[in-house]
Amino acid sequence: MLAKTGIPTPDDLSSKLPSEERLQQGPVAIVECFTPIPCDPCYHSCPFKAFQVFQDINDLPVLDFTKCTGCGACIAHCPGLAIFVVDYTYQPDRGLIKIPYEFLPLPVAGTEVITLNRSGEEIGQGSVVRVQNPLSFDKTAVVWVAVPLTEVMAVRHIKVGVGPDER
C-alpha cells in the first residue's frame, strides 16, 4: 500500500494513465503524484498548458492527455521527480522512457544501464539514448532510456556504471 511503503500499486497508477489509444499515438507524460500537497511547478512549467488549471496550490495535477505532446519540459521542474514521459512508438520492439535523474555519475548516451522498477528491483537493461542536462534544468538531468515495450510502464529508475559484466 502506497502510504505504508511509498510504492504505488497498479491500482494507484490506473487513474493516472492515458488510454491505450493515446499511448499508441506517441510520447505522453505520466504524472505519478498521488496525494494533494502544496505544490504547483508542473502546472506552471508546461508550455502547452496541458495541466488542468490549479484553482488551489493544493490541487492534484490532472493532465489533459490530448494536449500533452510528451515534450518533457515539466520533468525537471517537478520537485517530487514524479513525472515521466513514455513513448510506445519509439521503435517497433522498444519504447522510450524519459526519467528524471539526480545521481552521479550521469549515464552516457550509447551505453547500457540496469533498469529498476518502482520498488527498486532490477528488471533488465536499457540503452541510454540521450541525456539532457541544460542549465535550465538546474542539475536534474533527464535520461532517455530505450527498453522493451513490455517494460515501459515498469521501469522508473536506472543504475549506472554497473553493467552486467562489471558486477
Added chain:
Amino acid sequence: MVLYTDLLVVGGGPAGMAAVLQAADSGLSVILLERYDQLGGQLVKQTHRFFGSKDEQAGTRGNVIARAMEEELEQLDNVTVLLEATALGYYEDNILLVSAQHSLKKIKAERIIVATGAAEKMLTFPNNDLPGIYGAGAVQTLMNLDGVVPGRRVVMVGAGNIGLIVSYQLLQAGVEVVAVVEAARQIGGYLVHAAKISRTGVPIYTGQTIKRAYGNGEVEGVELWQLDHNWQGIPGSERSLAVDTICLAVGLRPLTDILVQAGCQMAYVPQLGGDVPLRDDNLKTSNHRFYVAGDAAGVEEATAAILEGELAGLSAILELGAKEGQSLEVKKRTVKKKLDKLRKGPVGEKIRAGLLKVRRDGNAGKDRYSHTG
C-alpha cells in the same frame, strides 16, 4: 555600550531575511542577528528542489533561494547584518544580550522579530549516546556544507519529509541507506519523496522503531522492533541491521527561549512542534515589542516561513511609522491571503488546528509559564 535600533531581527533564515527585506525603503534602522557565519538558516543545507508555490520559488533548490534573498539584502544600506552573533538573553530593561564574534553586545530595539527557527528532537533508546548517532540536521550540515559523509551504512529513523529528503541526499552522496524506519502506521512525508527513495531499492518500514543501538565504542548495528497499536514494542518481533550510522529525523521543536524570557504568553501546541507564543493575526506576541515568525512560531515550511517573515516585518515597520504606510497595508493583506491559501489543503490541516490554539484573541491553549493564559 548599548546599540540602539528601530527593528531587530533575530535569526537569518528565510523568515528573518524576509522580515528584514520589508524594511527596504522604510527609512528605519534594522539589525539582523545570525549565530552562524552565513545567512540562510535551514535553506543553505537544502540541495533538493522545494515544494510550495511558484511565487515563493517552488521548484527551486533551497540553497539557491537563500542566496537570492541574501543578495537582495546586501543592497539595503539601512540594514546591519551581524554574523556569528547569538542572542543570549533578554532582560527587563529591554536589553538583548548578544555574543557577537566573541565579544558581548547589548542591543535595545523598539521592535524585535524572533525568527530563530527550530531545534531537532531526540529519541530515547538504550545506547543512544554511541558515536555514530546523528540528528538529520547534523548529517545535512556534514554532507551538504562540509562535504563529509557521516558513514557507509545508515538507518534512517523517521519517514517525515526530513527523514525522506535526507535519505535521498545520503543516497546522492553514495552512502548506503539500509532502511527508513517509521513508528507511525503510515509515511508522514510527501509520498513523492518516498517514491524517490523506494525506486532506488530502500525499504520503508512503518509501524516499527528502534529498540536499541549496539556496538563496542561506536555504532555497529541497530535492533528494530514492531509496535502494537499502543506504540509498545512487540517482544519477539526484533530484528537486527548492521549499520555504522543511525540518523534521527523525529521532528523539530520551535526555538522560543527569548520569547519566554520576554514574558510572552506561551502555549504547548503539539501540532506546531512544542511551546510557542500566542500571537495576533499580525504575528505580534503578548509582549508589545515582540513578533514571531517562521519555524519559531510553529514548525512548518519555507514558503510559510517567508510569508510569515514578510507579515511580521510589515506589521512591525508599520507600527514604527514607516514612510509608505498605505502601500504596506495593501501588501500585508496580500501576504495574509497567500498564507491562508497555502494552509488550505489537507497538508495544512495540522497547522490550521495548531494555529487555532495560539490566537491571542481566541480560545488559546493553556499557558505553562505565566499562568495568565
